[in-house]
Ligand code: FES
């Protein structure tokens with residue numbers, strides 16, 4: 001069964017009929033030609049497909065397009081204007097936080113989501129002090145980014161990249 005959905009992806013509005021079983025990930029990659037979000041596991045275990053959905057990080061392989069009619073999606077590709085880098089993207093470059101880069105778009109989107117969650121004071125399982133400001137310690141970043149796997153094991157540089165982007169020392 002098809003349903004009409006309208007989605008804004010990286011600033012461009014799309015209105016199209018989709019099979020109601022279509023995930024946001026497949027819609028973006030196969031219908032819209034946006035290959036920034038990557039398909040790793042296709043069942044919510046690796047984080048490679050992470051995008052920002054109405055500003056919050058979301059695994060696009062687990063989200064049905066029809067359930068998000070009218071949503072605004074930002075992929076890593078759409079995070080910065082042409083010719084510029086988002087501070088998280090710059091921090092990944094500065095810290096050599098990738099090797100093959102397959103997980104990187106998901107890592108970057110997730111990190112943007114993490115920094116927003118931290119700025120709102122949302123605690124994680126690793127937050128020691130639930131009443132003060134969230135400190136971007138190694139454990140805090142590692143816990144918050146733990147849904148994003150890196151098969152190249154670039155974690156040692158991903159954590160400092162996220163800390164740099166968040167202004168942590
Ligand atoms: S492809 Fe979505 S979590 Fe792995």
Ligand code: FES
Nearest residue numbers: 099101150151152
């Ligand atoms: S850089 Fe290769 S999977 Fe992360």
